[in-house]
Amino acid sequence: MPYKVRNIFLCNICILIAASYAASFTVPLEIVNGISANISDYPYVALLRIQNYPSCGASFISNTTLLTAAHCVQTVDIQNLTIQVGSSVASENPSEIIQVKSKIPHDLFCTDAQCLDYDIAVVTIVSAPQNFDVVPVKLNEARIVTGILGTVLGWGYDGVNEGELHKLEVPIKDNSECSEVYYSDINFSERMMCAGGQGGDYCWGDSGGPLTVDDILVGIATWSSGCGEDNKPGVYVNVSEFRSWIQENTGI
Numbered sequence: 001m002p003y004k005v006r007n008i009f010l011c012n013i014c015i016l017i018a019a020s021y022a023a024s025f026t027v028p029l030e031i032v033n034g035i036s037a038n039i040s041d042y043p044y045v046a047l048l049r050i051q052n053y054p055s056c057g058a059s060f061i062s063n064t065t066l067l068t069a070a071h072c073v074q075t076v077d078i079q080n081l082t083i084q085v086g087s088s089v090a091s092e093n094p095s096e097i098i099q100v101k102s103k104i105p106h107d108l109f110c111t112d113a114q115c116l117d118y119d120i121a122v123v124t125i126v127s128a129p130q131n132f133d134v135v136p137v138k139l140n141e142a143r144i145v146t147g148i149l150g151t152v153l154g155w156g157y158d159g160v161n162e163g164e165l166h167k168l169e170v171p172i173k174d175n176s177e178c179s180e181v182y183y184s185d186i187n188f189s190e191r192m193m194c195a196g197g198q199g200g201d202y203c204w205g206d207s208g209g210p211l212t213v214d215d216i217l218v219g220i221a222t223w224s225s226g227c228g229e230d231n232k233p234g235v236y237v238n239v240s241e242f243r244s245w246i247q248e249n250t251g252i
Helices: 018-024 173-184 239-250
Strands: 001-006 010-011 013-018 045-050 053-060 066-067 081-084 098-104 122-127 149-152 166-172 191-196 208-211 216-225 232-237
Touching: 013 239, 045 066, 053 216, 066 216, 066 239, 081 122, 122 239, 149 216, 173 191, 191 216, 216 239, 232 239
Parallel strands: none
Antiparallel strands: 001 216, 010 013, 045 053, 045 081, 053 066, 066 122, 081 098, 098 122, 149 166, 149 208, 166 191, 191 232, 208 216, 216 232
């Protein structure tokens, strides 16, 4: 099965982004085997919208700065990017949508199908939310212990109902295990980490969303094979490997 960068379709060595967004948003899938979550319990998570379509997840690291996946924003014009905050439902008319002011995808982000590396971006909004108390997530700076449970969050849409925020606990995998799973197709780097692979995973519509351990951001959802397939862990950006880059680009 081909590997999928969430919200976009991977085709040979091409990632079809901008023009493909509108079509892909009509049929993305929600977190597989997750349960409903209340955004008040996760006040750092936000929904990135492109031309008002729910598209990706994001995480507040300050009241006006968020982290997401580079593939979510790299080729999208700023005027088409907004952030939905304070709602557990990806409704067409949420209570608060804030315009994105700037975006900084990593300049080494690799869209080659054999790479998919450096998939991280900083997004800044024009003003802090007025109707919701954001609590920025802390950033991981330590080595993650293999086997502990992390929580992945996302609004993926099931094709019938409005997308609702879901969560799923997934075990953190050793990178050597992921390298063995994906070795023939992807150059799995230390800037990646993986979790899950036991019948639950994030899926289309959940890219860019957070993987946290004790409310510390350890990963950013980026790609995997299928959605929730056994022995096919979801792959995440390893946040600790980008701590210097985040600080250089945000001061955080």
